[in-house]
Amino acid sequence: MKLDILVLAVHPDDAELGCSGTLLKHIALGKKVGIVDFTRGELGTRGTAETRDEEAAVSAKIMGLHARENLRFKDGFFQNDEQHQLEVVKIIRKYQPEIVLTNALHDRHPDHGRAGDLANDACFLSGLSKIITRINDVEQMAWRPRLVLQYIQDRYIKPDIIIDITAHFEVKIEAIKAFKTQFFNPDLDGPETYISSPEFFESVIGRAREFGKSIGTTYGEGFTSRKLLGVDNLFNLS
Numbered sequence: 001m002k003l004d005i006l007v008l009a010v011h012p013d014d015a016e017l018g019c020s021g022t023l024l025k026h027i028a029l030g031k032k033v034g035i036v037d038f039t040r041g042e043l044g045t046r047g048t049a050e051t052r053d054e055e056a057a058v059s060a061k062i063m064g065l066h067a068r069e070n071l072r073f074k075d076g077f078f079q080n081d082e083q084h085q086l087e088v089v090k091i092i093r094k095y096q097p098e099i100v101l102t103n104a105l106h107d108r109h110p111d112h113g114r115a116g117d118l119a120n121d122a123c124f125l126s127g128l129s130k131i132i133t134r135i136n137d138v139e140q141m142a143w144r145p146r147l148v149l150q151y152i153q154d155r156y157i158k159p160d161i162i163i164d165i166t167a168h169f170e171v172k173i174e175a176i177k178a179f180k181t182q183f184f185n186p187d188l189d190g191p192e193t194y195i196s197s198p199e200f201f202e203s204v205i206g207r208a209r210e211f212g213k214s215i216g217t218t219y220g221e222g223f224t225s226r227k228l229l230g231v232d233n234l235f236n237l238s
Helices: 014-028 049-063 082-095 110-125 166-177 198-214
Strands: 005-009 033-039 067-073 099-102 147-151 161-164 220-225
Touching (some): 005 014, 014 049, 014 099, 014 147, 014 161, 014 220, 049 067, 082 110, 110 147
Parallel strands (some): 005 033, 005 099, 033 067, 099 147
Antiparallel strands (some): 161 220
């Protein structure tokens, strides 16, 4: 299946926190959207790899994704090396996305920046025809997405572009809450973590409000770009 937008996320729930409003908006516009998680988040203090799998599936259904899969890289210890780059290249060539959204290039969690660099490098390498990859013994066609953006995660980064997600914010929150072992849930016992407090959840809402206010809407999601972005004319700006 060819996708219009592919999210490359190192942990299940990264996409929900960082860009699910944008995904929902484009699904509503008729675009095909998918998520590929690099790891199962097995090092997380709360929950297990199995519960994260289940939660990711529930969230995918809530959002109406066209595809979601997991590469099962080693949480915390994967590297931006040839082996991992080639696995991501296979995914990019499999789905042939026009746009890739991926992790912040620097953040509180060291996996985020490493995954962002891995995704960016793989997007470039995927366009090189002399790199041969196969799925089920069938050689893949070279493919390079036309745009790669990084969503903004825990640490504030000034965005290069903000998407209005106001109409889809309630469903974004529902998709995040599908990860019931990870975030604030008064009905679930478990050790308190940085992301399980009610204050963390409020900060997610506050960030969306901050970005929305910046563009004159209620809620927004911000993204950064390694290359300059252009518009056809000044009247396309909001």
